[in-house]
Amino acid sequence: MAKDKILSAKLKQQEFKTKSTQLKTQKIAQLLEPQFQQSVEIDDERPLLKISNFKDYLPEENVQNIINLKLKQGPYKLSVTPQTTYLAGESGHIAAFNWRHKQLECEFDVKEKCYDIVSIAQRNFAVAQKSCIFIYDPKGVEVHKIRECKQATKLEYLPYHFLLAALNQNGQLTYQDITQGKIISTYRTTPSPLCLKQNHNNAILGIGDQMGVVRMYAPNTGTSLTSMLCHKGGLMSMTFSRDGNHLITSGSEGTIKVWDLRTQKLQSQIGVNATNLALSDKGVLAAGRGTDIVMWKNCLIGDLKTPYLRYKASSMICDIDFIKHEDYLSMSTFDSYEQTVVPESGEPFFDTYEQPDLQNKKQRLETNVKQLIEKLPPESISLQSYRIGTIDRTSKIIIEKEQKKQIEEQANKKIKKQKKKMRGRNKIGKREKLKELERDQKQQVKWQEMLSDALRVKRAEKEKKKIETKLLDRLEQMSSKEFIRVVS
Amino acid sequence: MVKFNTICRSGQERSTNADITKVYRNPNPKVHPLAHAREYQRALVATKVEKIYAQPFLGALNGHSDGVSCIEACRFNLSKLVSGSYDGEIRIWDIPSRRTLIQLNAHQQMVKGVSFSRDGMRIVSSGEDKTINLYDFPQLLEQSNNTFQDPLMRYLSKGTLGNVDHNYQLSQFATAGQVVQVWDYERPKPIMKFQWGVDSVSCVKYSPADSNLICGTSMDRCVILYDVRAESAIHKVAMLNKSQCLAWNPIEPLNIVIGNDDSNCYTYDIRKIELPTMIHKDHISAVMSVAFSSSGREFVSGSFDRTIRIFPFNKGFSREVYHGQRMQQVNSVSFSADAQFVYSGSNDMNIRIWKVNASQKVGIINQRETNATNYRQALKEKFKYNSEIKRIAKHRHLPKYLMNKKKQRQEMKESKNRKQRNAELNNPGQYEAPKPEKQQRIEQFIQ
Numbered sequence: 001m002a003k004d005k006i007l008s009a010k011l012k013q014q015e016f017k018t019k020s021t022q023l024k025t026q027k028i029a030q031l032l033e034p035q036f037q038q039s040v041e042i043d044d045e046r047p048l049l050k051i052s053n054f055k056d057y058l059p060e061e062n063v064q065n066i067i068n069l070k071l072k073q074g075p076y077k078l079s080v081t082p083q084t085t086y087l088a089g090e091s092g093h094i095a096a097f098n099w100r101h102k103q104l105e106c107e108f109d110v111k112e113k114c115y116d117i118v119s120i121a122q123r124n125f126a127v128a129q130k131s132c133i134f135i136y137d138p139k140g141v142e143v144h145k146i147r148e149c150k151q152a153t154k155l156e157y158l159p160y161h162f163l164l165a166a167l168n169q170n171g172q173l174t175y176q177d178i179t180q181g182k183i184i185s186t187y188r189t190t191p192s193p194l195c196l197k198q199n200h201n202n203a204i205l206g207i208g209d210q211m212g213v214v215r216m217y218a219p220n221t222g223t224s225l226t227s228m229l230c231h232k233g234g235l236m237s238m239t240f241s242r243d244g245n246h247l248i249t250s251g252s253e254g255t256i257k258v259w260d261l262r263t264q265k266l267q268s269q270i271g272v273n274a275t276n277l278a279l280s281d282k283g284v285l286a287a288g289r290g291t292d293i294v295m296w297k298n299c300l301i302g303d304l305k306t307p308y309l310r311y312k313a314s315s316m317i318c319d320i321d322f323i324k325h326e327d328y329l330s331m332s333t334f335d336s337y338e339q340t341v342v343p344e345s346g347e348p349f350f351d352t353y354e355q356p357d358l359q360n361k362k363q364r365l366e367t368n369v370k371q372l373i374e375k376l377p378p379e380s381i382s383l384q385s386y387r388i389g390t391i392d393r394t395s396k397i398i399i400e401k402e403q404k405k406q407i408e409e410q411a412n413k414k415i416k417k418q419k420k421k422m423r424g425r426n427k428i429g430k431r432e433k434l435k436e437l438e439r440d441q442k443q444q445v446k447w448q449e450m451l452s453d454a455l456r457v458k459r460a461e462k463e464k465k466k467i468e469t470k471l472l473d474r475l476e477q478m479s480s481k482e483f484i485r486v487v488s
Numbered sequence: 489m490v491k492f493n494t495i496c497r498s499g500q501e502r503s504t505n506a507d508i509t510k511v512y513r514n515p516n517p518k519v520h521p522l523a524h525a526r527e528y529q530r531a532l533v534a535t536k537v538e539k540i541y542a543q544p545f546l547g548a549l550n551g552h553s554d555g556v557s558c559i560e561a562c563r564f565n566l567s568k569l570v571s572g573s574y575d576g577e578i579r580i581w582d583i584p585s586r587r588t589l590i591q592l593n594a595h596q597q598m599v600k601g602v603s604f605s606r607d608g609m610r611i612v613s614s615g616e617d618k619t620i621n622l623y624d625f626p627q628l629l630e631q632s633n634n635t636f637q638d639p640l641m642r643y644l645s646k647g648t649l650g651n652v653d654h655n656y657q658l659s660q661f662a663t664a665g666q667v668v669q670v671w672d673y674e675r676p677k678p679i680m681k682f683q684w685g686v687d688s689v690s691c692v693k694y695s696p697a698d699s700n701l702i703c704g705t706s707m708d709r710c711v712i713l714y715d716v717r718a719e720s721a722i723h724k725v726a727m728l729n730k731s732q733c734l735a736w737n738p739i740e741p742l743n744i745v746i747g748n749d750d751s752n753c754y755t756y757d758i759r760k761i762e763l764p765t766m767i768h769k770d771h772i773s774a775v776m777s778v779a780f781s782s783s784g785r786e787f788v789s790g791s792f793d794r795t796i797r798i799f800p801f802n803k804g805f806s807r808e809v810y811h812g813q814r815m816q817q818v819n820s821v822s823f824s825a826d827a828q829f830v831y832s833g834s835n836d837m838n839i840r841i842w843k844v845n846a847s848q849k850v851g852i853i854n855q856r857e858t859n860a861t862n863y864r865q866a867l868k869e870k871f872k873y874n875s876e877i878k879r880i881a882k883h884r885h886l887p888k889y890l891m892n893k894k895k896q897r898q899e900m901k902e903s904k905n906r907k908q909r910n911a912e913l914n915n916p917g918q919y920e921a922p923k924p925e926k927q928q929r930i931e932q933f934i935q
Contacts (some may be wrong), residue, residue, distance in 0.1 A: 014870075025515045037493040044490060054490075061496045161521050201521050244520045281518075327495045343492040358497075360509055373533055379527045388524040389871060412879040 067339040076332035078319040084389030088117035154196040203246025208235030250274040270304040280322035281347035531871040534864040544846035556833030572599025599652030614652040663690035699739035705731040739784025747775030790818030
């Protein structure tokens, strides 16, 4: 008992220390850090609705990053990082450029239909093309060709596990480890998937389908971990919040719903039709339909009644995304790429070790190595990611059972391998006979088990009947006597 | 008036290449996704990396032409070490350059004990030929070529001698042997003699706090405490096996550690010497020598089974094992004064230098590296009860003979426990529970 007291005291002390230092560092960080933010004041009393209202008052740097690029070849898919944007046009035009320094990194034509693009570790990017998935260098050189995922239409990248997830039109989901090139798992999800999004807090993928159901998937289990019926119509798009506690979905029947993932209940909804959704660091929700984008502030905390900003793009919107740690919203349309300023949407205080895009070259080289060393195993992906490293509170009996199972499985595996005995007579016929004998033995064992089970069930039933008959006899005997007693 | 903030990151780049790049931190968990899994992975990687970089053996001092019987590291100078061997030769080594500074033919027979004085000016050595030599260290260094240097003083003892230990404060030293004798520099005969019983005392050590207390281990399996002021022994405790060696804890000088022939080390509190406070079990053969680090938190023990083990002062099992293919029975061990290195002298005529922390880098470590190692250490501490990490951290490679012996011992222990349990279950009421193990090792306590 004395040992437990010491341990518990130590743990308490540790907890207290970590909490107090966290609070302190947060306070100090926000006081001492140079303000990345510049405050802007406008004389108008009207609420900010259009960027033209406050464009003149913005600092020069923000104005410079308002981009409108005219592009030609087909609707474009988008992937943005704090340094570069990657665009993939449907007819095969692929481009990557640094929006911060206004430099083109690479541009080429694939002459094939492109379905999706996503940025991968160390500034590479993956494009889901009609034939297979290709991975390209930052300079645009083709590095890998992934043949295993056939006709993938949606891609997602799990950065800490180095896993590329590809979703098929038929619902086949494959996870591939980029560092080794191995396929971790493939399985069928839903027959009609509409959208694929990642919960960054958990590394769990959410897939929405035409029945309005959202299902969560992890690489270990072949079936969905949970599923939520979100909409009456099909799920057009969805996003997860940064801390993994909220899910925002939009359905084809014309509603946007905010869900609390911890209780899996509806938090708020609004009757707005949206084909694209995007959520910023600080909780600004952008919903796009056609050429219009509507933005709400504090959508996770408050209600979605009054919109914060509106934006009209030059043509039909294909893809929208907020840029991490910046106040910009980027969108790709049928024939352009546009970027606007959305004030107070990005998190100004970033952590250098978490954002390789905001580091300089030497720091980035170090983080490349460290990320690989700290690559997480795909078995660790689960809905409750905070449970890793905590005490396992399941009872001892269950743990022992599981351990026994594991040992048995290993033993069985060993038995299956039969050594090839090459010394002496090496007749193939004899080996085949031995194999048949083994098979027969196994079958016999199986039949015996089944018989014994059946026998057990029969015996149990018999015993039951016996007990019942006994009880009935006793009741008869008792009831007559007691009746007499009660009456008299 | 509508007020809002926008993010501008233009002022972030450094002005010249010589400037340090600023690192921004945000402790908000929202910015750190999957924090638990990543931290666990980092702890796992840290333990594995520690094992990769665990290279404790630094070098060997060779030159003796017979087995090394006793060594002692100088307390005030980190680079000096004195060692005595079976053929009566004493060598003083310069450790960084791994070479002998002074070579002396001190005794006719085996050198039983060597000791530095507190200020490092004098060296005392006792031999099996019943003589004690007192050397002046600076004088030796001047005439380092002469191997037949005369000692400053030579004392002759009537009885046989054991090891020698120099007083921490005065110009006195104590020798073990047939009789425990306390000598002064100026007197040719011992100023005090202690005798309790007939048997000789093999090892004697002064207490680091009070130079009036001497503790000794004798051949009749006893540990005896003597008081110089009272000119007699205080009390003694008899154990089941004889003890070979002794060490006082320099930070908690009420505790001593003795190394026993039954391959255990026992920690005693001298105020209550009837029961050991701790039993340190990990060796397989008799413990030949024990030495405490200057931090008082760890001690090293060298044993007849050709290994050295580093024990924490309050735990029952060793933290670290060092063994070598060529290292034979370890006769004596010593900690360096800065508690970074361990020296072991063994029967194969070599003195080996080992690191105390096997994966620590030797040399100048800059600030960033120390920060990184401290972080990794904290991670390992946090996750040390996790089964995966514990398994990796606990793993040590042992030579085959040790593994076999260890397994044998475990089996014996398990069977003994099983028999006890069965006896208890099958003879209710008649069975006497065995005494706790600490009591088992003691035979009797004598005032």
